């Protein structure tokens with residue numbers, strides 16, 4: 001079982017495992033009319049347990065975004081209706097794709113403020129583990145954050161930066177930035193740490209683990225630090241990185257990443273659980289969860 005990201009393969013959403021549809025940009029119709037009662041029931045189960053869990057854990061912007069969107073318990077949201085609300089707010093729209101798409105397709109969508117969302121929903125027996133992002137991860141986890149202007153600009157800039165990073169051969173470094181922000185990021189709020197990353201916001205187990213468990217490290221975010229740091233794709237993260245607030249992401253859109261790629265490449269690569277003397281640590285994890293996993297015990 002892989003514990004860290006293989007270079008230049010799995011990249012958050014984008015890997016290219018699905019069969020290509022007819023359209024060059026990989027978009028398909030959501031096919032909303034074709035969801036079954038069982039599909040909507042799975043959505044409802046996921047939605048209800050997650051909305052109970054997130055107050056006090058998700059950042060205020062996530063909660064507000066969810067409130068302002070046509071996302072409810074009773075049915076899988078219709079992407080057209082989401083886009084009608086999202087577009088006037090931040091210029092984003094949600095488009096349907098069959099699953100993972102190639103990196104350059106993914107980046108091109110983001111650079112043009114189109115969020116590619118899987119149109120399928122997980123099966124009832126896989127509520128807590130997914131190989132590919134489904135409609136619950138993509139819509140419940142990502143779309144509320146796209147209502148926020150700072151993260152809306154950051155994700156567009158990430159799409160543009162992705163195309164550049166590909167040419168520079170630095171995609172793995174850039175993908176780590178996305179992973180430790182958009183997917184698994186924490187931020188500081190007046191009353192403590194909150195989550196804003198979609199991978200954790202849409203996960204029943206990790207939304208608790210990332211804030212409540214003594215196991216993971218919670219470390220102040222640094223661009224170069226994160227570019228050097230491998231991440232886990234098969235389990236909870238060993239370290240979470242904390243930004244000051246969402247406006248910090250906006251500051252990153254004004255930075256040229258090229259010199260950072262170079263200096264990150266000069267320093268040793270870091271493993272997910274590593275803590276450096278130079279890190280500003282919010283809480284030093286005891287590593288108990290992953291140690292128990294490695295020795296085959298019960299975490």
Ligand SMILES: [Fe+2]
Nearest residue numbers: 013133183198
């Ligand atoms: Fe995601």
